[in-house]
Amino acid sequence: MEWCVSMPKIELHVHLNGSIRDATLLDLARALGDKGLIDFSQVEHVILKNDRSLSEVFKLFDLIHIVTTDHSSITRITKEVVEDFASENVVYLELRTTPKKNDSLGMSKRSYVEAVLEGLRAISSVDVAFIPNSEEPVNLSSTLLSDASDKCNGNTRKKIFVRLLLSIDRRETTEAAIETVMLALEMRRFGVVGIDLSGNPAVGEWTTYLPALMFARQQGLYVTLHCGEVSNSKEIHNMLDFLPQRIGHACFFEEEHWRKLKSSNIPVEICLTSNIRTLSVPTIDAHHFVDLYNAKHPLVLCTDDSGVFSTSLSNEYKIAASTFGLGQKEMFELSKNSIEFIFADDVVKEVLRKTFDSAAKSLT
Ligand code: 6MZ
Numbered sequence: 001m002e003w004c005v006s007m008p009k010i011e012l013h014v015h016l017n018g019s020i021r022d023a024t025l026l027d028l029a030r031a032l033g034d035k036g037l038i039d040f041s042q043v044e045h046v047i048l049k050n051d052r053s054l055s056e057v058f059k060l061f062d063l064i065h066i067v068t069t070d071h072s073s074i075t076r077i078t079k080e081v082v083e084d085f086a087s088e089n090v091v092y093l094e095l096r097t098t099p100k101k102n103d104s105l106g107m108s109k110r111s112y113v114e115a116v117l118e119g120l121r122a123i124s125s126v127d128v129a130f131i132p133n134s135e136e137p138v139n140l141s142s143t144l145l146s147d148a149s150d151k152c153n154g155n156t157r158k159k160i161f162v163r164l165l166l167s168i169d170r171r172e173t174t175e176a177a178i179e180t181v182m183l184a185l186e187m188r189r190f191g192v193v194g195i196d197l198s199g200n201p202a203v204g205e206w207t208t209y210l211p212a213l214m215f216a217r218q219q220g221l222y223v224t225l226h227c228g229e230v231s232n233s234k235e236i237h238n239m240l241d242f243l244p245q246r247i248g249h250a251c252f253f254e255e256e257h258w259r260k261l262k263s264s265n266i267p268v269e270i271c272l273t274s275n276i277r278t279l280s281v282p283t284i285d286a287h288h289f290v291d292l293y294n295a296k297h298p299l300v301l302c303t304d305d306s307g308v309f310s311t312s313l314s315n316e317y318k319i320a321a322s323t324f325g326l327g328q329k330e331m332f333e334l335s336k337n338s339i340e341f342i343f344a345d346d347v348v349k350e351v352l353r354k355t356f357d358s359a360a361k362s363l364t
Contacts, residue, residue, distance in 0.1 A: 007335060011313050012094045025064065025307065038066065043067070050310070085313065086159070092339075096165035126157060126159065168198070168213075181212045181216045193343040201229040224248060228247075247266055270302065284319070336353075
C-alpha cells in the first residue's frame, strides 16, 4: 500500500458530494438535527450503512444533498475533499459537481459554483493551482518536482492542480442542462474545463441532454459521460457516436459496444470499488479493466465517490495491483499515462510529465 500512496497520481472521476468525509457528513447532519430539520438518528444509520445497491446509492445522494446544499457546507466539503486527495499524493484532480438551486437558502447554480471556488481558495495546508493560464503552473512546476524527488515527502507541503467539471443530472430538463453549460462557459476563467453527464442511469433520455452537450462541445468545453452503468444498448451506442473525450464506467457493454469503443479510442474512467459495491460487475476478477488493459486501451483508475464507497485512489491502485497481478512499475506507468487524458492545457501536462519523470528516478 505504501508505494500506492507515495507515487504521484491523477484523479479524473470524483463527485464532490460523494467524496465527503464520514465525520463531516455526520457533523453537518447533526447540526440539521439540532435545528429540528431532520431526524438525526435515522440519517446517521443511513450514512454509516456500508453495502448499497446502485438505486440505494441515489437515495443516499438525495439525503446527502439535503445535508450539504448550503454555501458554507459546499465550501467546507470542497476544501476537505481537495486536501484529502492531495494528502495521498494526487497531483492533478478533476472534481465534478452538479450546480444546484436552493431557493430557500438563496442559492443559485452560480452561487453554488462560487461556494466551490471559495472552498478552493480556503485551502492553506497544500498549494492549489486552479486558475488556468496563470503563473501558477510554472511556480507549481518547481515545487512539484522538488516534492517528487523527495522520497520521504511525508513532511513536505503537498501541491495539487485542480480543474472543475460541472455535472448535468439526468433528472434535469434540456433548459436546466443548457443553463449548466452556460455557467461552465462563464466560469472557465476559474478552472471549469468541462461537462459531465451523471445521475441515476435508470432515469431520463439521451435526447434531453444532447442539445446541451452539443452546445458544450461547440464552445470548446470537454465532455465526459457516465456510460453503460445499466444495460441500455441504444443509449450506449448514442453516447459512443457522440464521441465524448472520456466516458465513465462502461459496465454493461456488449460486444458491439466494445468494438465501437476500441475503434474510437475513447479513454475510460474505471471505478473498481464503486462498480463492485453497486453490483455493476459480477466479481472483481471479471472486471473489464483486464480486457481494456491488455488491449492497451486508454484508461484511468478513479474513485467515483470515495466517501460513499469508503475508498481512496491509493486503495484503487492497490486493488488493481493485487487483483490483476500488476507490479509497481506497471501501476506507475498506468498513473503516468493518465496525464494524456486530462482536460487541462499542455503546460499543465508538461509539468505533470516532469513530475512523474522525477518521481520515477526515485523508484529505480
Ligand atoms: C452516476 C453519480 C454516481 O454532483 O452533488 N453521481 N452518477 N453514477 C454514479 N455512480 C455510483 N455517483 C455520483 O455529487 C453527487 C452526484 O453525483 C452523481 C449523482 O448525480 C449524485 O447525485 P454532486 O457533487
